[in-house]
Amino acid sequence: xxxxxxxxxxxxxxxxxxxKHVARRAIAAKDKGSDVVVVISAMGDxxxxxxxxAHQITDHPDEREMDILLSTGEIVSSTLxxxxxxxLGQKAISLTGAxxxxxxxxxxxQARIRSISPQRVQSELKAGNxxxxxxxxxxxxxxxxxxxxxxxxxxxxxALAVSLKADACEIYTDVEGVFTADPRIVPEARRIPxxxxxxxxxxxxxxxxxxxxxxxxxxxxxxxxxxVACSFNDKPGTVIRGGIPMEVRNKARGIAHDLNVAKVxxxxxxxxxxxxxxxxxxxxxxxxxxxTIVQNSSVDGLADLxxxxxxxxxxxxxxxxxxxxxxxxxxxxxxxxKLGKVSxxxxxxxxxxxxxxxxxxxxxxxxINIELITTSEIRITCIVNETKVADAVRSLHKAFxxxxx
Ligand code: ADP
Ligand code: ASP
Ligand code: MG
Numbered sequence: 001x002x003x004x005x006x007x008x009x010x011x012x013x014x015x016x017x018x019x020k021h022v023a024r025r026a027i028a029a030k031d032k033g034s035d036v037v038v039v040i041s042a043m044g045d046x047x048x049x050x051x052x053x054a055h056q057i058t059d060h061p062d063e064r065e066m067d068i069l070l071s072t073g074e075i076v077s078s079t080l081x082x083x084x085x086x087x088l089g090q091k092a093i094s095l096t097g098a099x100x101x102x103x104x105x106x107x108x109x110q111a112r113i114r115s116i117s118p119q120r121v122q123s124e125l126k127a128g129n130x131x132x133x134x135x136x137x138x139x140x141x142x143x144x145x146x147x148x149x150x151x152x153x154x155x156x157x158x159a160l161a162v163s164l165k166a167d168a169c170e171i172y173t174d175v176e177g178v179f180t181a182d183p184r185i186v187p188e189a190r191r192i193p194x195x196x197x198x199x200x201x202x203x204x205x206x207x208x209x210x211x212x213x214x215x216x217x218x219x220x221x222x223x224x225x226x227x228v229a230c231s232f233n234d235k236p237g238t239v240i241r242g243g244i245p246m247e248v249r250n251k252a253r254g255i256a257h258d259l260n261v262a263k264v265x266x267x268x269x270x271x272x273x274x275x276x277x278x279x280x281x282x283x284x285x286x287x288x289x290x291x292t293i294v295q296n297s298s299v300d301g302l303a304d305l306x307x308x309x310x311x312x313x314x315x316x317x318x319x320x321x322x323x324x325x326x327x328x329x330x331x332x333x334x335x336x337x338k339l340g341k342v343s344x345x346x347x348x349x350x351x352x353x354x355x356x357x358x359x360x361x362x363x364x365x366x367x368i369n370i371e372l373i374t375t376s377e378i379r380i381t382c383i384v385n386e387t388k389v390a391d392a393v394r395s396l397h398k399a400f401x402x403x404x405x
Pocket of ligand 3: 009151154209210211212
Protein backbone atom coordinates (compact mmCIF):
# COMPACT_ATOMS: atom_id res chain seq x y z
CA UNK A 1 0.00 0.00 0.00
CA UNK A 2 1.37 3.50 -0.79
CA UNK A 3 2.41 5.61 2.21
CA UNK A 4 1.79 9.34 2.60
CA UNK A 5 3.33 11.55 5.27
CA UNK A 6 1.28 14.69 5.81
CA UNK A 7 2.31 17.55 8.09
CA UNK A 8 -0.05 20.20 9.42
CA UNK A 9 1.31 23.42 10.94
CA UNK A 10 0.14 25.34 14.00
CA UNK A 11 -2.50 27.51 12.32
CA UNK A 12 -4.02 24.40 10.73
CA UNK A 13 -4.70 22.92 14.18
CA UNK A 14 -5.33 26.17 16.08
CA UNK A 15 -8.68 25.08 17.56
CA UNK A 16 -10.95 22.04 17.95
CA UNK A 17 -12.81 22.68 14.68
CA UNK A 18 -9.56 22.89 12.73
CA UNK A 19 -8.29 19.70 14.36
CA LYS A 20 -11.49 17.95 13.24
CA HIS A 21 -10.95 19.33 9.74
CA VAL A 22 -7.41 17.88 9.69
CA ALA A 23 -8.83 14.57 10.95
CA ARG A 24 -11.22 14.48 7.98
CA ARG A 25 -8.38 15.23 5.56
CA ALA A 26 -6.21 12.46 6.99
CA ILE A 27 -9.12 9.99 6.78
CA ALA A 28 -9.81 11.07 3.17
CA ALA A 29 -6.18 10.26 2.30
CA LYS A 30 -6.50 6.87 3.98
CA ASP A 31 -9.81 6.19 2.20
CA LYS A 32 -8.07 6.79 -1.13
CA GLY A 33 -5.99 3.71 -0.38
CA SER A 34 -2.83 4.93 1.39
CA ASP A 35 -1.25 4.36 4.72
CA VAL A 36 -1.11 7.75 6.43
CA VAL A 37 1.32 9.25 8.93
CA VAL A 38 0.39 12.72 10.14
CA VAL A 39 3.03 14.94 11.72
CA ILE A 40 1.51 17.71 13.72
CA SER A 41 2.65 21.09 15.13
CA ALA A 42 1.55 22.64 18.39
CA MET A 43 -1.84 24.39 18.31
CA GLY A 44 -1.76 28.02 17.08
CA ASP A 45 0.73 30.10 19.02
CA UNK A 46 1.02 27.66 21.89
CA UNK A 47 4.81 27.25 21.50
CA UNK A 48 5.17 31.05 21.87
CA UNK A 49 2.83 30.94 24.87
CA UNK A 50 4.95 28.25 26.55
CA UNK A 51 8.11 30.29 25.95
CA UNK A 52 6.44 33.39 27.42
CA UNK A 53 5.30 31.38 30.43
CA ALA A 54 8.83 30.12 31.09
CA HIS A 55 10.10 33.70 30.93
CA GLN A 56 7.52 34.71 33.53
CA ILE A 57 9.20 32.21 35.84
CA THR A 58 12.80 33.12 35.10
CA ASP A 59 14.85 35.31 32.75
CA HIS A 60 17.14 32.38 31.97
CA PRO A 61 15.10 29.19 31.64
CA ASP A 62 17.14 26.01 31.87
CA GLU A 63 17.56 24.70 28.34
CA ARG A 64 16.85 21.08 29.23
CA GLU A 65 13.59 21.93 31.03
CA MET A 66 12.69 24.29 28.19
CA ASP A 67 12.89 21.53 25.59
CA ILE A 68 10.66 19.21 27.59
CA LEU A 69 8.25 22.09 28.14
CA LEU A 70 8.10 22.98 24.43
CA SER A 71 7.71 19.36 23.37
CA THR A 72 4.41 19.25 25.24
CA GLY A 73 2.77 21.60 22.69
CA GLU A 74 3.00 19.00 19.94
CA ILE A 75 1.98 16.21 22.32
CA VAL A 76 -1.26 18.08 23.09
CA SER A 77 -2.20 18.49 19.42
CA SER A 78 -1.21 14.92 18.47
CA THR A 79 -3.43 13.38 21.13
CA LEU A 80 -6.37 15.62 20.19
CA UNK A 81 -5.98 14.79 16.51
CA UNK A 82 -5.85 11.08 17.27
CA UNK A 83 -9.06 11.42 19.33
CA UNK A 84 -10.71 13.36 16.50
CA UNK A 85 -9.79 10.68 13.94
CA UNK A 86 -11.08 7.91 16.21
CA UNK A 87 -14.32 9.75 16.87
CA LEU A 88 -14.89 9.69 13.11
CA GLY A 89 -14.59 5.91 13.13
CA GLN A 90 -11.04 5.44 11.88
CA LYS A 91 -8.29 3.76 13.89
CA ALA A 92 -5.53 6.12 15.02
CA ILE A 93 -2.73 6.39 17.54
CA SER A 94 -0.61 9.33 18.67
CA LEU A 95 3.12 8.92 19.26
CA THR A 96 5.61 11.34 20.81
CA GLY A 97 8.88 11.91 18.95
CA ALA A 98 10.59 9.42 21.25
CA UNK A 99 7.90 6.78 20.68
CA UNK A 100 8.22 7.33 16.94
CA UNK A 101 11.92 6.44 17.22
CA UNK A 102 13.34 9.88 16.45
CA UNK A 103 16.82 10.07 17.90
CA UNK A 104 18.74 13.34 17.97
CA UNK A 105 22.01 14.83 19.17
CA UNK A 106 22.01 16.67 22.48
CA UNK A 107 21.88 20.29 21.29
CA UNK A 108 18.85 21.54 23.21
CA UNK A 109 16.52 23.80 21.19
CA GLN A 110 18.44 23.12 17.96
CA ALA A 111 18.84 19.35 17.96
CA ARG A 112 19.55 17.48 14.75
CA ILE A 113 18.00 14.14 13.93
CA ARG A 114 20.69 11.44 13.98
CA SER A 115 18.57 8.43 13.12
CA ILE A 116 15.00 7.18 13.06
CA SER A 117 13.96 3.68 14.13
CA PRO A 118 10.71 3.35 12.19
CA GLN A 119 9.56 -0.03 13.59
CA ARG A 120 6.90 1.31 15.96
CA VAL A 121 5.35 3.56 13.32
CA GLN A 122 5.43 0.69 10.84
CA SER A 123 3.74 -1.76 13.20
CA GLU A 124 1.02 0.78 14.04
CA LEU A 125 0.41 1.33 10.32
CA LYS A 126 0.20 -2.42 9.83
CA ALA A 127 -2.43 -2.55 12.56
CA GLY A 128 -4.55 -0.20 10.43
CA ASN A 129 -3.90 3.03 12.31
CA UNK A 130 -3.43 6.53 11.04
CA UNK A 131 -0.27 7.32 12.98
CA UNK A 132 -0.12 10.85 14.42
CA UNK A 133 3.40 11.89 15.35
CA UNK A 134 4.18 14.90 17.53
CA UNK A 135 6.51 17.06 15.42
CA UNK A 136 9.51 19.19 16.43
CA UNK A 137 10.91 16.76 18.99
CA UNK A 138 13.17 13.81 19.52
CA UNK A 139 15.14 12.11 22.19
CA UNK A 140 18.86 11.57 22.77
CA UNK A 141 20.48 8.17 23.22
CA UNK A 142 20.01 8.57 26.97
CA UNK A 143 16.34 9.58 26.69
CA UNK A 144 16.72 13.34 27.05
CA UNK A 145 13.93 15.17 25.21
CA UNK A 146 15.13 17.66 22.60
CA UNK A 147 13.49 20.04 20.12
CA UNK A 148 14.57 20.66 16.54
CA UNK A 149 14.47 24.47 16.31
CA UNK A 150 11.50 26.73 15.60
CA UNK A 151 9.48 25.43 12.68
CA UNK A 152 11.06 22.01 13.16
CA UNK A 153 7.91 19.92 12.61
CA UNK A 154 8.63 20.20 8.87
CA UNK A 155 11.91 18.42 9.56
CA UNK A 156 10.17 15.67 11.51
CA UNK A 157 7.84 15.10 8.55
CA UNK A 158 10.55 14.97 5.90
CA ALA A 159 12.89 12.80 8.00
CA LEU A 160 10.06 10.38 8.75
CA ALA A 161 9.06 10.27 5.08
CA VAL A 162 12.64 9.38 4.16
CA SER A 163 12.98 6.77 6.86
CA LEU A 164 9.62 5.16 6.04
CA LYS A 165 10.36 5.36 2.29
CA ALA A 166 7.08 7.21 1.87
CA ASP A 167 5.61 7.71 -1.58
CA ALA A 168 4.67 11.31 -0.83
CA CYS A 169 5.49 14.02 1.70
CA GLU A 170 2.94 16.81 1.95
CA ILE A 171 3.40 19.93 4.07
CA TYR A 172 0.07 21.66 4.72
CA THR A 173 0.10 25.22 5.98
CA ASP A 174 -1.87 28.48 5.99
CA VAL A 175 -0.70 29.71 2.56
CA GLU A 176 -1.17 28.14 -0.86
CA GLY A 177 2.45 27.13 -1.34
CA VAL A 178 5.80 28.86 -1.65
CA PHE A 179 5.46 32.40 -2.97
CA THR A 180 7.89 34.84 -4.57
CA ALA A 181 7.91 36.66 -1.19
CA ASP A 182 5.95 36.41 2.05
CA PRO A 183 2.37 37.00 0.83
CA ARG A 184 1.60 38.73 4.12
CA ILE A 185 4.08 41.46 3.23
CA VAL A 186 3.72 41.51 -0.54
CA PRO A 187 0.09 41.02 -1.59
CA GLU A 188 1.20 40.75 -5.26
CA ALA A 189 3.51 37.82 -4.49
CA ARG A 190 2.91 34.86 -6.80
CA ARG A 191 2.83 31.16 -6.02
CA ILE A 192 5.85 29.31 -7.41
CA PRO A 193 4.49 26.06 -8.90
CA UNK A 194 7.84 24.23 -8.76
CA UNK A 195 11.09 25.14 -7.09
CA UNK A 196 14.47 23.41 -6.97
CA UNK A 197 15.89 22.26 -3.62
CA UNK A 198 18.86 24.61 -3.91
CA UNK A 199 16.74 27.72 -4.17
CA UNK A 200 14.33 26.56 -1.47
CA UNK A 201 17.17 25.84 0.98
CA UNK A 202 18.49 29.34 0.42
CA UNK A 203 15.05 31.00 0.73
CA UNK A 204 14.26 29.01 3.89
CA UNK A 205 17.66 29.63 5.48
CA UNK A 206 17.27 33.36 4.87
CA UNK A 207 13.83 33.60 6.41
CA UNK A 208 11.06 32.21 4.16
CA UNK A 209 9.33 30.60 7.10
CA UNK A 210 7.05 28.40 5.01
CA UNK A 211 9.62 25.55 5.13
CA UNK A 212 12.23 24.72 7.74
CA UNK A 213 15.66 24.78 6.04
CA UNK A 214 16.78 21.46 7.55
CA UNK A 215 13.67 19.79 6.15
CA UNK A 216 14.57 20.92 2.63
CA UNK A 217 18.20 19.84 3.09
CA UNK A 218 17.12 16.34 4.13
CA UNK A 219 14.72 16.11 1.19
CA UNK A 220 17.50 17.21 -1.16
CA UNK A 221 19.97 14.63 0.16
CA UNK A 222 17.41 11.86 -0.35
CA UNK A 223 15.87 13.32 -3.50
CA UNK A 224 12.38 13.28 -1.96
CA UNK A 225 9.91 15.69 -3.59
CA UNK A 226 7.83 17.76 -1.16
CA UNK A 227 4.43 19.26 -1.82
CA VAL A 228 3.72 22.49 0.09
CA ALA A 229 0.03 23.36 -0.02
CA CYS A 230 -2.81 24.91 1.93
CA SER A 231 -4.62 22.89 4.58
CA PHE A 232 -7.86 24.81 4.01
CA ASN A 233 -8.39 24.07 0.29
CA ASP A 234 -7.31 21.71 -2.48
CA LYS A 235 -5.35 24.15 -4.64
CA PRO A 236 -2.20 22.80 -6.29
CA GLY A 237 0.56 24.31 -4.08
CA THR A 238 4.29 24.14 -4.76
CA VAL A 239 6.44 21.11 -5.49
CA ILE A 240 9.99 21.29 -4.17
CA ARG A 241 12.17 18.89 -6.14
CA GLY A 242 15.47 18.46 -7.93
CA GLY A 243 16.31 18.58 -11.61
CA ILE A 244 14.44 21.71 -12.64
CA PRO A 245 16.37 22.84 -15.76
CA MET A 246 18.31 26.07 -15.21
CA GLU A 247 17.13 27.73 -18.41
CA VAL A 248 13.46 27.64 -17.45
CA ARG A 249 14.10 29.21 -14.07
CA ASN A 250 13.46 32.87 -13.41
CA LYS A 251 16.57 34.85 -12.82
CA ALA A 252 15.51 35.94 -9.36
CA ARG A 253 13.24 33.29 -7.88
CA GLY A 254 12.13 35.00 -4.71
CA ILE A 255 12.78 37.38 -1.85
CA ALA A 256 13.28 36.21 1.72
CA HIS A 257 13.36 38.32 4.84
CA ASP A 258 14.27 37.70 8.44
CA LEU A 259 13.80 39.96 11.43
CA ASN A 260 15.80 37.81 13.80
CA VAL A 261 19.15 39.55 13.27
CA ALA A 262 21.60 41.18 15.66
CA LYS A 263 25.11 42.42 15.02
CA VAL A 264 28.21 42.64 17.14
CA UNK A 265 31.03 45.04 16.27
CA UNK A 266 34.47 44.84 17.83
CA UNK A 267 36.32 48.09 17.26
CA UNK A 268 40.06 48.52 17.12
CA UNK A 269 41.00 44.87 16.68
CA UNK A 270 44.79 44.40 16.25
CA UNK A 271 45.40 43.37 12.63
CA UNK A 272 47.54 40.26 13.04
CA UNK A 273 47.30 36.54 12.34
CA UNK A 274 45.21 34.39 14.65
CA UNK A 275 42.85 37.10 15.92
CA UNK A 276 39.80 35.93 13.96
CA UNK A 277 40.31 32.36 15.20
CA UNK A 278 40.65 33.68 18.79
CA UNK A 279 37.24 35.32 18.45
CA UNK A 280 35.29 32.77 16.43
CA UNK A 281 36.47 29.49 17.95
CA UNK A 282 34.89 30.20 21.35
CA UNK A 283 31.66 31.29 19.61
CA UNK A 284 31.54 27.97 17.77
CA UNK A 285 32.30 26.10 20.99
CA UNK A 286 29.31 27.88 22.60
CA UNK A 287 27.14 26.64 19.70
CA UNK A 288 26.50 30.16 18.44
CA UNK A 289 26.12 30.23 14.71
CA UNK A 290 27.59 33.33 13.12
CA UNK A 291 26.23 34.48 9.80
CA THR A 292 27.69 37.55 8.11
CA ILE A 293 31.27 38.48 8.99
CA VAL A 294 32.82 41.72 7.77
CA GLN A 295 36.26 43.05 8.60
CA ASN A 296 37.33 46.40 7.19
CA SER A 297 40.91 47.03 6.14
CA SER A 298 43.03 48.22 9.00
CA VAL A 299 44.16 51.76 9.70
CA ASP A 300 47.30 52.03 11.86
CA GLY A 301 47.23 48.27 12.48
CA LEU A 302 43.67 48.31 13.90
CA ALA A 303 40.55 46.99 12.15
CA ASP A 304 36.82 46.81 12.96
CA LEU A 305 35.21 43.38 12.91
CA UNK A 306 31.44 42.96 12.61
CA UNK A 307 29.40 39.77 12.61
CA UNK A 308 25.74 38.87 12.91
CA UNK A 309 23.94 36.29 15.05
CA UNK A 310 20.27 35.63 15.75
CA UNK A 311 18.74 37.92 18.36
CA UNK A 312 18.25 35.03 20.76
CA UNK A 313 22.00 34.36 20.63
CA UNK A 314 23.06 37.99 21.14
CA UNK A 315 23.44 37.92 24.94
CA UNK A 316 25.29 34.64 24.80
CA UNK A 317 27.55 35.97 22.03
CA UNK A 318 28.34 39.19 23.93
CA UNK A 319 29.24 37.16 27.01
CA UNK A 320 31.71 35.16 24.93
CA UNK A 321 33.14 38.06 22.94
CA UNK A 322 33.49 40.86 25.51
CA UNK A 323 36.26 39.21 27.55
CA UNK A 324 38.07 38.18 24.35
CA UNK A 325 37.86 41.74 22.98
CA UNK A 326 39.45 42.97 26.21
CA UNK A 327 42.14 40.33 26.20
CA UNK A 328 43.25 41.13 22.64
CA UNK A 329 43.30 44.86 23.40
CA UNK A 330 40.34 45.87 21.17
CA UNK A 331 38.97 49.38 21.74
CA UNK A 332 35.30 48.46 22.30
CA UNK A 333 32.58 45.90 21.68
CA UNK A 334 29.06 47.06 20.78
CA UNK A 335 25.85 45.43 19.60
CA UNK A 336 22.65 46.27 17.74
CA UNK A 337 19.65 43.93 17.99
CA LYS A 338 17.27 45.91 15.78
CA LEU A 339 18.26 44.64 12.37
CA GLY A 340 16.75 42.52 9.64
CA LYS A 341 17.91 40.75 6.51
CA VAL A 342 16.47 40.90 3.06
CA SER A 343 17.73 38.52 0.38
CA UNK A 344 17.15 37.93 -3.29
CA UNK A 345 17.57 34.30 -4.31
CA UNK A 346 17.79 32.58 -7.67
CA UNK A 347 20.06 30.14 -9.46
CA UNK A 348 19.68 32.29 -12.57
CA UNK A 349 21.81 34.91 -10.83
CA UNK A 350 24.88 32.72 -11.13
CA UNK A 351 27.43 34.30 -13.42
CA UNK A 352 24.96 37.00 -14.46
CA UNK A 353 26.22 40.50 -13.76
CA UNK A 354 24.05 43.36 -12.58
CA UNK A 355 21.92 41.76 -9.85
CA UNK A 356 23.72 43.36 -6.95
CA UNK A 357 23.66 46.79 -8.60
CA UNK A 358 19.93 46.45 -9.28
CA UNK A 359 19.28 45.44 -5.68
CA UNK A 360 21.31 48.32 -4.24
CA UNK A 361 19.61 50.86 -6.52
CA UNK A 362 16.14 49.62 -5.56
CA UNK A 363 16.99 49.95 -1.87
CA UNK A 364 18.54 53.37 -2.42
CA UNK A 365 15.44 54.57 -4.28
CA UNK A 366 13.31 53.36 -1.36
CA UNK A 367 15.53 55.41 0.99
CA ILE A 368 16.91 52.34 2.74
CA ASN A 369 20.43 52.31 4.15
CA ILE A 370 22.38 49.06 3.79
CA GLU A 371 24.40 48.14 6.87
CA LEU A 372 26.08 44.95 5.67
CA ILE A 373 26.08 42.84 2.52
CA THR A 374 26.72 39.13 2.01
CA THR A 375 26.40 36.92 -1.01
CA SER A 376 26.45 33.29 -2.09
CA GLU A 377 26.42 32.06 -5.67
CA ILE A 378 22.65 32.23 -5.79
CA ARG A 379 21.84 34.90 -3.18
CA ILE A 380 22.50 38.52 -2.27
CA THR A 381 21.61 39.60 1.27
CA CYS A 382 21.47 43.12 2.66
CA ILE A 383 21.22 43.81 6.36
CA VAL A 384 19.07 46.84 7.10
CA ASN A 385 17.27 48.43 10.02
CA GLU A 386 14.34 46.25 11.15
CA THR A 387 11.84 49.05 10.47
CA LYS A 388 12.85 49.05 6.78
CA VAL A 389 12.59 45.32 6.09
CA ALA A 390 8.99 45.24 4.82
CA ASP A 391 9.60 48.22 2.51
CA ALA A 392 12.79 46.59 1.28
CA VAL A 393 10.97 43.35 0.43
CA ARG A 394 8.25 45.23 -1.45
CA SER A 395 10.65 47.39 -3.44
CA LEU A 396 12.82 44.43 -4.40
CA HIS A 397 9.79 42.38 -5.42
CA LYS A 398 8.88 45.20 -7.78
CA ALA A 399 12.40 45.93 -9.01
CA PHE A 400 12.91 42.29 -9.98
CA UNK A 401 9.42 42.12 -11.55
CA UNK A 402 8.45 39.12 -9.48
CA UNK A 403 4.80 40.14 -9.66
CA UNK A 404 4.87 39.34 -13.40
CA UNK A 405 4.97 35.95 -15.15
P1 ADP B 1 3.06 26.41 9.77
O1 ADP B 1 2.53 26.79 11.10
O2 ADP B 1 2.03 25.78 8.88
O3 ADP B 1 4.34 25.62 9.84
P2 ADP B 1 4.54 28.81 9.23
O4 ADP B 1 3.97 30.02 9.92
O5 ADP B 1 5.73 28.18 9.80
O6 ADP B 1 3.35 27.77 9.02
O7 ADP B 1 4.85 29.17 7.70
C1 ADP B 1 3.85 29.72 6.88
C2 ADP B 1 4.05 31.22 6.79
O8 ADP B 1 5.28 31.48 6.12
C3 ADP B 1 3.03 31.94 5.96
O9 ADP B 1 1.90 32.28 6.72
C4 ADP B 1 3.78 33.15 5.43
O10 ADP B 1 3.46 34.34 6.13
C5 ADP B 1 5.23 32.82 5.71
N1 ADP B 1 6.09 32.98 4.54
C6 ADP B 1 7.29 33.63 4.53
N2 ADP B 1 7.83 33.62 3.33
C7 ADP B 1 7.00 32.91 2.53
C8 ADP B 1 7.03 32.55 1.14
N3 ADP B 1 8.04 32.89 0.34
N4 ADP B 1 6.00 31.83 0.65
C9 ADP B 1 4.96 31.47 1.44
N5 ADP B 1 4.87 31.80 2.76
C10 ADP B 1 5.88 32.50 3.30
N1 ASP C 1 5.69 24.34 17.40
C1 ASP C 1 7.03 24.59 16.93
C2 ASP C 1 7.20 26.06 16.62
O1 ASP C 1 6.28 26.84 16.82
C3 ASP C 1 7.42 23.72 15.77
C4 ASP C 1 6.60 23.90 14.50
O2 ASP C 1 5.53 24.51 14.52
O3 ASP C 1 7.04 23.41 13.46
O4 ASP C 1 8.27 26.47 16.23
MG1 MG D 1 6.34 26.19 10.06
